[in-house]
Amino acid sequence: MHNAHIKKQIRQGLVRDSSLLSGKDSFGREELRQAILQVFRDMNEREHLYVGGHEREKIIEELLDELVGFGPIEALIKDPTVTEIMINGPQRVYVERVGKKELSTVTFEDEEQLMYLVYRFLAPTRRRVDEMYPYTEISLPDGSRVNIIIKPLALNGPIVTIRKFLKELKTIDDLIAHDTLDKRMADFLVAAIRAKVNIVFAGATGTGKTTTLNVLSSYIANDERIVTIEDTAELRLSQDHVVRLEGRPANIEGKGAVSIRDLFRNCLRMRPDRIILGEIRGDESLDMLQAICSGHKGALSVLHASSPQDVIYRIETMILTSGVPISVEAIQRQIAAAVELIVLQEQLVDGSRKITHITQVNGLGKDKQVVLEDLFVFEFEALDPQGKAQGKWRACGITPCFYEKLKKTGIDLSKSVFDDTQAS
Secondary structure, three states: OOHHHHHHHHHHHHHHOHHHOOOOOOOOHHHHHHHHHHHHHHHHHHHOOOOOHHHHHHHHHHHHHHHHOOHHHHHHHHOOOEEEEEEEOOOOEEEEEOOEEEEOOOOOOOHHHHHHHHHHHHOOOOOOOOOOOOEEEEEOOOOOEEEEEOOOOOOOOOEEEEEOOOOOOOOHHHHHHOOOOOHHHHHHHHHHHHOOOOEEEEEOOOOOHHHHHHHHHOOOOOOOOEEEEEOOOOOOOOOOOEEEEEOEOOOOOOOOOEOHHHHHHHHOOOOOOEEEEOOOOOOHHHHHHHHHHOOOOOOEEEEEOOOHHHHHHHHHHHHHOOOOOOOHHHHHHHHHHHOOEEEEEEEOOOOOEEEEEEEEEEEEOOOOOEEEEEEEEEEEEEEOOOOOEEEEEEEOOOOOOOHHHHHHOOOOOOHHHHOHHHOO
């Protein structure tokens, strides 16, 4: 019997015996060795299979590497230059390096080996995938995000997308070093966090907006009670008084789901000093705006959007489609009263990720629409001969309408920061 077939049989045996895969956050190597040996013994009895000692040890070691680590993608997980791993079925594994996607040389033996990796990811969580629920999203212990979708929805076989958590980005100086923003913008955003300005971090998928929120959240005072609410827990806060809440999908009977909106409404009774909403997706947007208007300051949230104006449109659309009887004018008033700052992050043509707009919400205009004013923008100029995007950040000469709030908090930030003559 070929080694690949033997390993396949052992994986199937481990999957069948769910007690070997679930209920624990981690497995000891010796514990897994004994589990594999048990499956070997069962195969011997059932199929009268004989594998020599050396060959058996080789198979066991390969399976242990797969079980304790991440099998064929272990090296990619450990490679610091890889920021994303995209597994399109067993034979095509793409990676992203410096913002560029490329096909790797890594492959899986078959769909069973890939599905075993999926079960390995899911084992410590409450999530599952099967024909009834063929997709899910989880967070790894290091903060990396994993999205999984399987047949019958994924026609090419199991699709696994891993967005790695960048451990080296911990402080605002790290973001400056990665050319995500400049020093003036960094000083302003840190001041805004400390002064409890309500901020929406916006951008497309993979632009780094959650990473930026994570870094800036480290400047929240340690004595504040912080409540984080996420569909999939990925924020990693360093403060002492942090309450982490995560939504829950329905069980196999279709019951027991807990939505972000449910968690948000409950957290308002938990006496939070600060609410961080991992991502605004739907009808919780109105709850958030109303909570902020009722005195919950310093809220931070993430939203998928392509421009500051698109942030307003998306919040408006989410509220209108939630079924709540409310007029567009009332929604605009709520947004103007609640959202103070929009931080837009984009991935440029060279793969670099930059904050391209820091935009304030300055009340309502004569047309009863939200007024947006750019405080800082990134101006793209050209690609250099090496294909790197060239440009500069420019201050737009507008002092924030909440500047006095910064001063009252004891933050000494010169108005010259917002002077366009200081462009970098």
